[in-house]
Amino acid sequence: MADTHLDADSDVMLIDPDVLERTLQVALGSGAEFAEVYAEDKRSTSAGLDDGRIEQVNSGRDRGAGIRVIKGDTTGFAHTSDLTPAGLAEAAQAAAAAASAGGAAARTVALTRAEQRVVNAIDRHPGDVPKAAKVELLQRINAAARAAGPQIVQVSAGYADTRKRVLVANSDGVLATDDITRVLVRVSAVADGDTGMQTGYQTLGHTIGWEVFDQHDIEELAREAARQATVKLKARPAPSGAMPVVIQRGTGGVLFHEACGHGLEADLVAKGASVYAGKVGELVANPLVTLVDDGSMGGEWGTVAIDDEGHPTQRNVLIENGVLTDYMWDHLRARKEGRRPSGNGRRQSYMHLPMVRMTNTFVLDGPDDPADIVASTDHGVYIAQLGGGSVNTASGDFVFGMTEAYLIEHGEITEPLREGNLIGNGPKVLEQIDMLGNDFAMGMPGTCGKDGQGVPVGDGQPTLRVESLTVGGTAS
């Protein structure tokens, strides 16, 4: 049943509306313009397998509220794990004091409850699944990875599920709730050979319930990690220098996340810390490129019904046919610019302030047959899996790692390469995307870090080619 857990309001209303209104009043009391309560109740279960055995099953519970008060250009923030009226009042006073509020007239708040939106119906809550089934999943992963070949000498695997109930109420009258379920599996394999050890790594994560395992073959994921590690035993040093780079579908979204995603976050733009500041309406990418950030996309890793400021997530087109159409916005930046937030105000937990963040960021299909993209590349690098990346938004320079890559010689994918980073400059790379496939796929789940906070994000793209990227290997 999809609705068993989206039941009574008492279940999702972590704090009584009357208490919320009073708490907001305390927070505003001294003349602040805006106050907000963000409450969460998170339960998690995780299990780890390493070296052939289930090492440990873990359970966790986090519950608390963060209170934000905005007065002038100053934001005050305090949080508490005490959700009683007294605990909330104390945190509200602390936040108000932090915003250095003076003594102006009091304001009252009337909350209007928004209907809880369901972007992902959950068929089976992982909390209702026996722990034994979660452990058995890891044992199957271990067996499948080890059976993949004698070179596999070590396997580790992890399982994690979380269910987070969220409530946001603010002095604009917003009262919104969400109920977020996520399931993640990771597997890492080590292969050993004459050239030393190599690793393979795969993850599967969705914002849905246990039914994720009806839709995805977990053993195939394990074999894929093992294959990756084994293939790399024959890898030669990656080349060094600028060359064409082809990126396989569903693995290169992180390129856009770094090359331009962060630079389109309105907080960085406002501080003049983005190469994309002042460029709305300008051609910033090859006209092949249309870039979207969509937090409402069903089941993806970066999906949430509302952002962490209570605004519904939505599909935001950031770049359309190469032209920069808009930035991403949170409450604070949108309020300053007198516009609506775009559903991109996110935070790691109730202990953190929200800021502008991506959700699921992806590039839409282009016109090219992926086979033609490789065939028309005389010499270059083919990346079958990207690792993480990072960007300096002010200069636009960004890096990302290649965890599985091959040489392209005379239009064919040939030898595997050892790992390394690639470096490029965002605005230049966007212009240099000269072929875009018609085989779009979403990629693996990711965690995006900004200012010390990590949030789940998704990405995706079709197979594509960048005319020139600098490959950071050691071979001349």
Add this chain to the structure above:
Amino acid sequence: MSELLELADRVVAQAKPGEQVEAFVSRGGDTEVRVYQGEVEHFVAAQSEGIGIRVISGGRTGFAYAGTLADDAVAEVLAEARDNVAFGEPDEWAGLAEPDGVEATDQELWNDALAAYPTERKIELAKQLEQLTLAADSRVRIDDSNYADAYGEAAVATTTGIRRWGRENGCYVSVSTLADDDGDTQTGFGFGVARQPDQIDVARAAKEAAERATRLLGATKPASQRVTVVLDPFVTAQFLSIIASTLNGEAVVKGRSLFRDRLGDAIASPLVTLVDDPTNPLAYTATDVDGEGLAARRNVLIGDGVLQRFTHNAYSARRAGTVSSGNAVRGGFAGTPGVGALALQLVPGTRSQAELIAEVGDGLLVQSVQGIHSGVNAVSGDFSTGAAGLMIRDGQVAEPVREFTIASTLQRMLLDVVAIGGDVDWLPMRAAGVSLVVSGVTLSGK
């Protein structure tokens, strides 16, 4: 007697026959002030508390935590941890740490002056840092200027006889800069760390943040080449953290360390002596006990280039047939202890960075690296990161360069160390910085 230790004791007292129980209880808070253009942009006053309980029975381990110390939550955590035991698989080496007779080195980890420091002065420090940085160079803008402090107390108790309680506090300032010239924008950063706010060298943080950004203005992409690099202290500290992960006892016993069979071998240049020493009060991460409550101690990991020991916690040590080196690390109440270095340091040389640069003659000064997490594989040893810095020509720093990578392998880099500076920098991380010269690195650019 600490309230937290009493709580830990009460949990441990509920152990059933044949059960090992460990309770880790902590409480803490932090203040974060961010200033932008002379105004407080945000002020965060945060507090948190929680408990993590580990239960081991018949070689099986279970764990649970809660971010609260409410009585009902604590009871639920113990019950959950116990429930989780049934799903672990028996491990003959599983078990908690046991008292080993090593005395903890007395450390002054708590500073009353910091605990009593007034809020207005914290805000003033962040404002002062912003002003000093702006005054350093007219091309400089500020992204953010910050003051942060944190305090915490923690207790750990076990059925094996460990009972520890401690508290500590610390503070730092940091500033992120932007420098503009002729359509080019570059970034820099600076920070200052001290046991109490009045001891923070704000002027130095400001000067470094301005210099780091301005000296990269006009940087271009260099030609690909093989170079000798001088790693700036901050970059060396990041490099040492990766090296430490290859010497992690857990990685060794599980066959994931590339140095697993190399104890007693020369794995580095004879110049390299790498020490993990949390008993050094100068280290930002100095501590008296490790994450399992054993005394923190000084361990020589690499001595004159020879691999001398791995870092171990109780589990990895038992499995490796040795004793814990006091290297259990714990990320708070929400997790079980892993293994890791606590306060790394390369035994320094005597020369300044300028002297090292003069000796190198032609090479590259690496000011920052980017993508350590994505381009370095501590299992295979492949090392490749994005970088920015200054070319070295005729023994002097020359033109700025950016948008290139430097690459080698961890194994080669240790052997290719040709000099270590005397300019030790205590950074707000688990490794101290020092200028480090490494030859034979591949620069990938144009």
